[in-house]
Amino acid sequence: MPVVRLGIIGCGSISYYHMTNLFYVQEARVVAFCDVNKENAKRLRNYVYRHRDFKQDEMIYEDYREMISNEELDAVYVLTPHAYHYEQAMYALRHNLHVLVEKPMCITPEEAKELISEAERRKRVLLVSYQxxxxxxxxxxxxxxxxxxxxxxxxxxxxxxxxxxxxxxxxxxxxxxxxxxxxxxxxxxxxxxxxxxxxxxxxxxxxxxxxxxxxxxxxxxxxxxxxxxxxxxxxxxxxxxxxxxxxxxxxxxxxxxxxxxxxxxxxxxxxxxxxxxxxxRGSSPDANFINCILGREPNESxxxxxxxxxxxxxxxxxxxxxxxxxxxxx
CATH class of the missing domain: 3.30.360.10 (Dihydrodipicolinate Reductase; domain 2)
Known part of the structure; x- marks a missing residue:
């Protein structure tokens, strides 16, 4: 079975919605959690892997760039406050990662056009979480x-x-x-x-x-x-x-x-x-994201x-x- 390795950027309340959806997607594997507040990242990690013991900072990052550099990722989730979406999504795309970004995708249409262009140029999935x-x-x-x-x-x-x-x-x-x-x-x-x-x-x-x-x-x-x-x-x-x-x-x-x-x-x-x-039949942005990456479904958002x-x-x-x-x- 193919596996899609995911890094999470932003571990606030909305991240639990996405992690719950991913419980039903067998091919998804979250391997790293990033938040400027380490405790948020640890709480989300412990929610996803509730039956596993960890060393203190295992899988945890405060800087998304460090996470992307250190981990073997296929894709990231951008779940941070709105003004940060563009910079973080663009950085991930430029490192050849697929991106699921929470709404709004970005603040301005100019930023949106740049993200779309970068994703198309690199043939990466860019999906906005409009459930x-x-x-x-x-x-x-x-x-x-x-x-x-x-x-x-x-x-x-x-x-x-x-x-x-x-x-x-x-x-x-x-x-x-x-x-x-x-x-x-x-x-x-x-x-x-x-x-x-x-x-x-x-x-x-x-x-x-x-x-x-x-x-x-x-x-x-x-x-x-x-x-x-x-x-x-x-x-x-x-x-x-x-x-x-x-x-x-x-x-x-x-x-x-x-x-x-x-x-x-x-x-x-x-x-x-x-x-x-x-x-x-219903689905979720998360299932569609993984299936897009694997070439099984079109991008519905x-x-x-x-x-x-x-x-x-x-x-x-x-x-x-x-x-x-x-x-x-x-």
């Missing part, structure tokens, strides 16, 4: 849209509410130099991505109203995106929601409407309303998705600052 691409409800709706069952999509409305600002206050997520912004570039990145992915049409123009509500970064966002053809997207983000999370996407077509409410799908047509009982999100997000921030629509150039 909705792998979740059965979203896979079902994307296939439904492409089948033409609800006609031509004219409008997508998406809304998230998250108890975000309170737990994030005082952390790196509310330091714009490290985070690149607030709720829009953080959890909102998933919503910008999934609305694009469902219809897969080129974005043309963005108009946004954004409020920090007294915080160092954005908390509330209203983002309007014009796509090619007669399709548009409206995204509403509430980073001061009083419960943990709520999410809804509404896709309006000329022959019907699809609702996705917290993962539950409802289809409305003239001939009736139904909830699908059979959804496609490639770097281009990160470029789209970066372009739209930065256009939204600029639109809010300047009070006018901003054209998208890719």
């Amino acid at each position: 909705r691409h792998y979740e059965p409800p979203f896979r079902y709706v994307r296939t439904l849209i492409r089948s033409g069952e609800i006609g031509d999509v004219r409008l997508i409305t998406a809304r998230i509410g998250q108890n975000w600002i309170r737990p994030c206050t005082g952390t790196w997520r509310t330091d714009p130099k490290i985070s690149g912004g607030g709720e829009l570039i953080d959890s909102g990145s998933h919503i910008v991505d999934i609305t694009q992915w469902l219809v897969d049409k080129k974005p043309i123009e963005v108009y946004a109203f954004i409020s920090n509500d007294g915080a160092p970064v954005d908390v509330y966002s209203h983002v309007f995106i014009k796509l090619e053809g007669d399709t548009s997207i409206v995204i509403v983000i509430n980073g001061n929601y009083k419960d943990a999370w709520t999410e809804e996407e509404i896709i309006d077509g000329t022959n019907g409407t699809v609702y996705i409410h917290n993962g539950r799908v409802t289809v409305v047509r003239e001939d009736g309303i139904y909830t699908p009982t059979r959804l496609p 490639p770097g281009f998705r990160g470029l789209l999100v970066a372009a739209i997000t930065q256009a939204a921030y600029r639109s809010a600052r300047e009070g006018r629509p901003i054209k998208i150039t890719l």
